[in-house]
Amino acid sequence: MTFASFIKRHFMTNSSREYLARYNRRFATDAPPGSLVLDAGAGEQQYRPYFSHCNYESADFEMVDKPYAKSTYVCDLGSIPVEDGRFDRIIFNQVQEHLPDPLAVLRELNRVLKPGGKLLCTAPLFYEEHERPFDFYRYTQFAHRHLMERAGFQIDWLEWMEGYFGTLGYQFQGMAQHIPANPVRYLKPSFWPIFFWPFALFVKASAVLLAASFYRLDLAMKITDRGYPKNYALVVTKN
Template sequence: MVDRLLGRLRRLTYKNSSRVHMQRVNEAFARSVPAGARVLDAGAGSCPYRELFDHAVYESADLQGVDKPYGEITYCCDLRNIPVEDGTFDFILFNQTLEHMAEPQAALKELARVLKPGGRLLCTAPLFYEEHEAPHDYFRFTQFAHRYLFEEAGFEIERLEWLEGYLGTLAHQLDRAAIALPYHASAYGLGASRWLMPPTAVSIKLLFTLLSGLMSRLDARHRFTDAGYPKNYVVVARRLPEPATPAT
């Protein structure tokens, strides 16, 4: 009964600000893509941003290795071995996929291979998020990891910043805590806490649900980035041209 009421309250109050900001950055990236350009959505999953690229030639690649819904995938392949020629694409989307690469450096080098020199890539990847899509969840990335990995793969970073603000990170943590906090007395060991904590947990769950709803809605409107840490980073990078071959 309590879980049903809290679930209803969560649905009324919580707004996933990550999805709001993800939509915004993908819309902005799509506006930079000229008509007829060839776009690869790498790790496309359900292809949620496909419609943003109706003016372009949209193609997708995914291994389809976990049990979840997928869109119409052009290339069912490992992202370390995409079956196209060098420099095939003008732009690449790489959303929420880097953490699922057992060899992220190899995947980025392959994306650099299939992207034209001067082509641009949009990447979003988590710094703070629970394990998901098991067993293919390997890494979380700081801004320094992003810079190192992209530069080593042959990219120049044009933009590297928080996707959400800290209120979005806090909202997510409170939301997860409200769901995970146990009711049953055995979770709290022996002594008085065994009997005091279950009713206290109900109050804490209610408080966390309300706070996560408030923080998530605030973050969807304004990214507070002066303190704390983001849930995700967003990277826009440009493929560097191949070094000139010395004259003989």
């Protein structure tokens, strides 16, 4: 285990994980017992336990090389094999950026939701490419409003999922992970970058501590009046 992975495992509380859990718990608590819930793009179904008072179903195309929980529907979210108005609630976490045609999927989610039904969406504004090659977009708050309204939803609320310190924590985590530590990397194609190697190591080590600190700070004080969020969270209702 490297120094960075030791610190990450024992000290790095990624504030996004905690905020995602909070938003999903709150959405679940508001769902009446017995509601039929769809987890759209469910992956490992990590929020399923919050919906134990509901009837839970999941849909995922299971095309990424990673572990999946067993989906109720193995399908593209652009075409979910259920009747109109089946679900009372939909959770749609960290999926919208992976869709080549997000409006078509939002219209499909609108179709399968009951009138008056609610959908929780969380999606990144600032995040590195992941689940390649299925990674297409990042979303501003204006894109969310535009797409949701065109798909037939009314926005109940939209807010930053983390505060700016969460975004900073993520940027420092990226530095800690990606700055090369091996001095040989600094010798090619010319020799002079080797003089920057000690500085790069110092920045890398500092970034580990700064990432851990800013993530913790983000959970203690959520700053949303400056900088920019890593993710937006919104709840919408089917008109």
